[in-house]
Each structure stands twice: as structure tokens, then as C-alpha cells.
Amino acid sequence: MAQFDTIRSAAGARAAEIDEGLRAHMNKVYGTMSVGLLITFAAAWALAGLAVTADGQLTSLGYALYASPLKWVVMFAPLAFVFGFSAGINRLSAATAQVVFYLFALVMGVSISSIFLVFTGESIAQVFLITAIAFAGLSLYGYTTKRDLGPIGAFLIMGVIGLVVASIVNIFLASSAMAFAISVIGVLIFAGLTAYDTQNIKNTYLQMAHSGDQEWLGKAAIMGALSLYLDFINLFMMLLQLLGNRE
Numbered sequence: 001m002a003q004f005d006t007i008r009s010a011a012g013a014r015a016a017e018i019d020e021g022l023r024a025h026m027n028k029v030y031g032t033m034s035v036g037l038l039i040t041f042a043a044a045w046a047l048a049g050l051a052v053t054a055d056g057q058l059t060s061l062g063y064a065l066y067a068s069p070l071k072w073v074v075m076f077a078p079l080a081f082v083f084g085f086s087a088g089i090n091r092l093s094a095a096t097a098q099v100v101f102y103l104f105a106l107v108m109g110v111s112i113s114s115i116f117l118v119f120t121g122e123s124i125a126q127v128f129l130i131t132a133i134a135f136a137g138l139s140l141y142g143y144t145t146k147r148d149l150g151p152i153g154a155f156l157i158m159g160v161i162g163l164v165v166a167s168i169v170n171i172f173l174a175s176s177a178m179a180f181a182i183s184v185i186g187v188l189i190f191a192g193l194t195a196y197d198t199q200n201i202k203n204t205y206l207q208m209a210h211s212g213d214q215e216w217l218g219k220a221a222i223m224g225a226l227s228l229y230l231d232f233i234n235l236f237m238m239l240l241q242l243l244g245n246r247e
Contacts, residue, residue, distance in 0.1 A: 025205045025221055026143070032098065032225035036105035037232060041128075043109025048116030066114055078108045079164075082230070086223075094218030101222050101229075108233065115240060123245040130243070131236040138191055139228065142198030153196040159189045179241065186238035190231050197227040 051062030064070050081104050089097055115124060142149065163186055170178045201224035208217065 021209055022202065022205055025217065026202070028218075028221040029201055029224040029228065032101065032222060033229045033232070036101060036225065036229045039102055039105040040109040040112070040233070043106050044113040045116055047110055047113040051113065052117060062117075065110070066117070074111055078104065078111045081107050082226070085226070089219055089223060092219070094215055094222065097219050097222045101226055104226075105229070112233070112237065115237075115244075117247065119240060119244040119246055123243070124240065127240045127243050128236060131232065131239055134191065134239075135194055135232050135235060138194040139198045142195035143202055145195070145199065149196045149199050152192060153200065156189050156192045156196060159185070160193070163189060183238045183241040186234065187242070190235040190238065194228065194231040194235065197224070197231055201227070 047061075047065075051059055051065060053059055058067065065074055085097075085100055085104060092100065163182060166178070166182050170182065201220075204220055204224075205217065208220070
């Protein structure tokens with residue numbers, strides 16, 4: 001009996017240790033994501049301020065970023081960056097991966113800076129608040145639900161691919177109806193991905209917690225932050241297209 005109590009106590013202590021580690025892991029994921037969002041929106045706001053004159057005309061910097069062929073580089077740089085980062089994460093240390101993630105957030109800020117020229121500051125702030133509230137609720141659902149979201153996750157990822165293709169095609173078509181459909185479908189897809197990615201981050205930690213590989217867990221936290229960061233940014237951009245007031 002004494003031996004059984006000892007085993008049960010050890011198992012309970014181990015479970016408590018894993019729970020504490022999971023909380024620390026998720027705090028790191030959300031903290032890293034939040035810093036990334038701060039960098040992105042601060043960079044976007046600052047750059048937009050440098051891109052226009054007091055009377056609303058584009059400066060030479062603004063022309064280069066938004067009206068010259070360089071705009072295509074600015075537009076697609078985050079996509080190329082995230083693919084390269086994901087492919088090379090195993091060759092990076094956790095500390096280096098975190099720095100690269102913040103550099104990516106800076107690049108994303110440059111890419112989306114035009115929103116401050118297209119939409120009013122008030123509507124950007126309102127949509128950001130709406131996105132934050134929706135994201136928090138969806139992420140909490142993903143963290144707490146007992147339902148396995150894996151099956152819908154694969155479907156949603158395929159949806160993202162279709163969304164990217166449709167968005168690229170609509171750059172040339174410039175169809176307002178297609179843009180509206182992309183935004184509506186995008187909101188649904190990234191809402192689902194927020195819950196799915198949160199559950200996946202949690203499950204990945206629980207599966208690997210016993211390994212004790214802190215370096216791997218550190219990089220897993222960065223990649224988790226990247227996933228949720230992308231969910232937030234894309235959800236925000238889709239909602240902004242639907243709800244934002246244009247200048």
C-alpha cells in the first residue's frame with residue numbers, strides 16, 4: 001500500500017510539473033506573438049507616416065513602396081520570409097529563431113503599412129479591438145475543448161492555399177465581389193485556424209514535455225507564436241476589408 005501511495009504521489013507530482021510547464025510554454029507563445037504584433041503595427045504606423053506629406057501626397061519613399069515595381073517585393077516579402085523561416089527553423093537555435101521571428105514581424109509591418117493610408121485610424125483601432133476579442137475567445141476554445149480539431153485543421157489549411165491563390169488572381173482581376181467573398185471566407189478560415197493552432201500547440205507540448213529537450217521546446221514556442229501571429233494578422237486584415245472605413 002505504501003508503495004502504491006508513493007507511485008501515485010510521484011505521478012501526481014509529474015502531472016503538476018507538466019501543467020506548470022504547459023502554462024509557462026503557452027505564456028511564452030502568447031508573449032512572443034504579442035511582441036511580434038506590437039513590432040508589426042508600430043512599424044506599419046511609423047512607415048505610413050513617412051510615406052505621405054502633410055497634404056496627403058506620397059513622398060519619394062511612399063512612391064517607391066506603393067507605386068513603383070518595388071511594391072510587389074513589399075507585398076510578397078512576408079510570404080517568402082515565412083516559408084524560408086519554417087524551412088530553416090531546425091538549423092537555428094531557439095534564441096536566433098526568436099530574433100528572426102521579430103525580423104519577420106518587422107517585414108510584415110512594412111508590407112501592411114498601406115492600411116494607414118487606405119483606412120481611417122479610428123476604424124483600424126476598432127477592427128483591431130474586435131479581432132483581439134474574437135481571437136481571445138477562439139484561442140480559449142481551442143485550449144479548453146476536448147474535441148479533436150485535427151480533422152478540420154487539414155481542411156482549413158487547404159482552404160488557406162485556395163485563399164492565397166484566389167487573392168493573387170484578384171490582384172489582376174480587381175473584382176470587388178471576389179474581394180468580398182475572399183474576406184468572408186478568410187474570416188471563417190482563420191477563425192477556425194486560431195482554435196486549431198492553439199490546440200495543436202498545447203498537444204505538441206504535452207507530447208514532448210517528457211523529453212526534457214528545452215531547446216526543442218523553445219523553438220516549438222516560437223513556431224507556435226508564428227502560427228497564432230499569422231492567424232491574428234490575417235483575421236485582422238480580412239475583418240478590416242469588411243468593416244474598415246476608407247479614407
